[in-house]
Amino acid sequence: MITAKKHRFIFWIFILSVFFLGVSLLSVATGEVSLTPLQLGRALLNQSSAQNELILWQFRAPHIVMSIIVGGSLAMSGAVFQRLTNNDLADSSILGINAGASLGAVLFLGLTQLGVSLSQNIWLPVCALIGALLTAGLVFKISQDQSPLRLLLSGVAVGTLLNGLILLIQLQVSQDDFDKVLVWLSGSFWNLDWPYMLILGLIGCLLLPFGLLALHNSDLILLGRRNAMSLGLDYDHKRRQLLIFAIALAGIGVAGGGAISFVGLMAPHIARLLIGNKAKYNLPLTILVGINVLLLADFVASHLFAPSELPVGLVVAMITVPYFIVLMLKTTR
Amino acid sequence: MKQQLKYIFGGFVIGVVVLFSLISFGGGKVQAASSGTHTFKAANGSIKVPDHPKRIVVRTYMGQVLALKGNVVGATKWDLGNPFISSAVRHKIKDVGTPMNAEAVLKLKPDLIITDTEADVKSMSKIAPTVLLPYTKMRNINAVTTRFGQLLNKQKEAKAWQKKFKQQAAKDRQRLDKAGIAKDKTVGIYELQDGKMYVFGTNFGRGGQALTTGLNFTLPKKVAEVDKGAGFKQVSIEALPQYDADYMFFTNYSSKGSGSQELKDLKANPVWKKLPAVKQGHVIQLPFQKMYYYDPYATMGQLKLVTDALLKAGK
Numbered sequence: 001m002i003t004a005k006k007h008r009f010i011f012w013i014f015i016l017s018v019f020f021l022g023v024s025l026l027s028v029a030t031g032e033v034s035l036t037p038l039q040l041g042r043a044l045l046n047q048s049s050a051q052n053e054l055i056l057w058q059f060r061a062p063h064i065v066m067s068i069i070v071g072g073s074l075a076m077s078g079a080v081f082q083r084l085t086n087n088d089l090a091d092s093s094i095l096g097i098n099a100g101a102s103l104g105a106v107l108f109l110g111l112t113q114l115g116v117s118l119s120q121n122i123w124l125p126v127c128a129l130i131g132a133l134l135t136a137g138l139v140f141k142i143s144q145d146q147s148p149l150r151l152l153l154s155g156v157a158v159g160t161l162l163n164g165l166i167l168l169i170q171l172q173v174s175q176d177d178f179d180k181v182l183v184w185l186s187g188s189f190w191n192l193d194w195p196y197m198l199i200l201g202l203i204g205c206l207l208l209p210f211g212l213l214a215l216h217n218s219d220l221i222l223l224g225r226r227n228a229m230s231l232g233l234d235y236d237h238k239r240r241q242l243l244i245f246a247i248a249l250a251g252i253g254v255a256g257g258g259a260i261s262f263v264g265l266m267a268p269h270i271a272r273l274l275i276g277n278k279a280k281y282n283l284p285l286t287i288l289v290g291i292n293v294l295l296l297a298d299f300v301a302s303h304l305f306a307p308s309e310l311p312v313g314l315v316v317a318m319i320t321v322p323y324f325i326v327l328m329l330k331t332t333r
Numbered sequence: 334m335k336q337q338l339k340y341i342f343g344g345f346v347i348g349v350v351v352l353f354s355l356i357s358f359g360g361g362k363v364q365a366a367s368s369g370t371h372t373f374k375a376a377n378g379s380i381k382v383p384d385h386p387k388r389i390v391v392r393t394y395m396g397q398v399l400a401l402k403g404n405v406v407g408a409t410k411w412d413l414g415n416p417f418i419s420s421a422v423r424h425k426i427k428d429v430g431t432p433m434n435a436e437a438v439l440k441l442k443p444d445l446i447i448t449d450t451e452a453d454v455k456s457m458s459k460i461a462p463t464v465l466l467p468y469t470k471m472r473n474i475n476a477v478t479t480r481f482g483q484l485l486n487k488q489k490e491a492k493a494w495q496k497k498f499k500q501q502a503a504k505d506r507q508r509l510d511k512a513g514i515a516k517d518k519t520v521g522i523y524e525l526q527d528g529k530m531y532v533f534g535t536n537f538g539r540g541g542q543a544l545t546t547g548l549n550f551t552l553p554k555k556v557a558e559v560d561k562g563a564g565f566k567q568v569s570i571e572a573l574p575q576y577d578a579d580y581m582f583f584t585n586y587s588s589k590g591s592g593s594q595e596l597k598d599l600k601a602n603p604v605w606k607k608l609p610a611v612k613q614g615h616v617i618q619l620p621f622q623k624m625y626y627y628d629p630y631a632t633m634g635q636l637k638l639v640t641d642a643l644l645k646a647g648k
Binding site: 031032033051054055058059179183190191192193306307308309 | 429435450
């Protein structure tokens with residue numbers, strides 16, 4: 001029985017990895033300038049023409065790395081939220097946390113317009129993170145008993161309020177800044193600089209050991225408070241750890257890709273369909289699915305109406321919202 | 334505890350591996366070496382631009398560059414829709430997408446990139462010297478051509494264009510004077526955008542520069558305030574009498590296409606009907622697509638458009 005599951009796990013890991021490699025290859029090879037496999041290989045080894053290297057390293061590879069960062073962190077964050085709240089519909093965007101992170105980011109963009117000169121590379125993600133943390137705190141505070149329904153409702157309410165605030169700020173800034181904020185809010189890889197991605201990646205890597213620690217034995221949470229505690233789990237402590245982990249991941253995702261919704265909702269579900277709910281198997285697949293969704297969405301966004309580019313958040317929404325609606329209809333029934 | 338340590342250690346190993354692969358990703362940069370350059374003060378800093386740029390990619394300012402005989406190889410769809418520039422010229426220029434697609438631009442091998450959008454600057458700077466000029470800072474058409482003259486090192490061409498514009502404007506002014514439409518008459522620019530009324534200054538196309546810098550018309554006091562400030566203002570129809578002028582230049586833009594209900598509603602509005610300019614037939618409606626642009630070609634073309642329309646409207 002166990003080995004069968006393991007086989008299935010390895011099978012899906014393999015399939016998703018092949019899909020990832022395939023789409024990655026396709027997106028680095030195609031575009032305004034097509035690169036043959038040979039040119040690609042040379043550019044990879046920095047032995048190609050300056051133009052090809054520029055295309056590969058500055059224009060195309062960053063999209064893949066950013067898909068990994070954003071897709072992976074949002075998917076993982078969603079999965080942890082779903083475990084934590086014992087609710088299949090939980091996700092950082094539904095809990096209002098993306099809106100909080102966006103508000104933080106928009107406030108920062110507003111501040112820089114007022115002449116406060118801070119490095120965008122460092123402070124924008126920090127502000128997004130702070131926004132995410134404060135919002136999550138608020139949402140979890142409002143729904144004291146943390147019953148799944150109350151949590152969702154307060155998340156939606158707080159999210160709506162914050163989106164209203166964002167709109168208010170948006171209408172105050174000049175046309176130029178308005179456009180800048182809009183780019184952020186429609187969800188796009190707005191900054192594909194290597195240093196910026198490095199910082200996001202670094203934060204993610206620093207979180208990783210903490211996350212693994214938090215996830216250790218986290219399956220027990222699904223049994224409910226009493227059962228988990230009788231099995232020797234410090235239930236409240238574990239929940240707090242998981243909560244911080246999930247919020248931080250959502251912050252990274254939003255800092256990288258703006259307000260991209262529903263990845264965190266969809267990826268764990270697909271993974272559950274593929275392998276079930278055990279953290280050890282479910283979470284790695286969740287991450288891979290999240291990365292693949294983002295990668296695919298980015299590919300579509302940059303190729304569908306070439307040379308013009310769609311915001312990647314829009315494409316993600318087109319893929320995931322129908323899924324969300326089906327899921328909701330099924331759950332409420 | 335042992336188990337926990339294992340997780341922490343494992344996490345660090347994965348983290349370090351990911352980090353190093355990220356670092357190794359950061360590839361080289363390309364910088365085209367060029368001979369003569371001069372420094373141009375743009376919104377994104379002092380930029381070293383070639384003295385004689387040969388291949389220019391431009392967003393929003395295609396007309397400004399073409400008017401000074403710069404060689405434009407790429408522009409955006411909006412630029413390429415300019416009805417005042419001959420289609421033969423436009424057909425030779427490539428659409429690089431909106432926002433500008435870095436690869437499409439790279440393919441054109443430009444040696445100078447000009448944009449009005451800050452978001453373009455980062456990726457474009459990797460391809461060629463990139464100059465950011467926010468359009469809100471570019472007001473008077475003569476100042477604009479002078480500035481582009483500095484940027485492209487084509488001061489002579491800029492002066493020549495200004496001279497031509499002055500001569501043409503003087504001719505049109507004479508025609509108007511003959512018809513009794515003196516320059517102390519006030520003009521205002523109004524636009525109905527999806528049912529909302531806007532008042533414009535002289536800086537947002539719509540013939541503003543042709544009417545003021547060219548034909549020396551005056552703005553009504555309230556409109557002049559708008560012109561000095563943001564350059565445009567949304568007003569209610571009820572407030573319109575405060576902004577009215579002897580001649581009201583009017584455009585209608587509807588995202589739902591032509592023949593919109595909003596225009597009919599406006600014309601039936603009693604406040605609108607009571608405006609002196611409406612009563613005297615001095616509301617001059619012009620096609621949006623022609624009034625929208627504001628580059629030297631458009632400004633020159635609008636000179637004739639507004640003069641003819643004024644003569645038709647009469648004294």
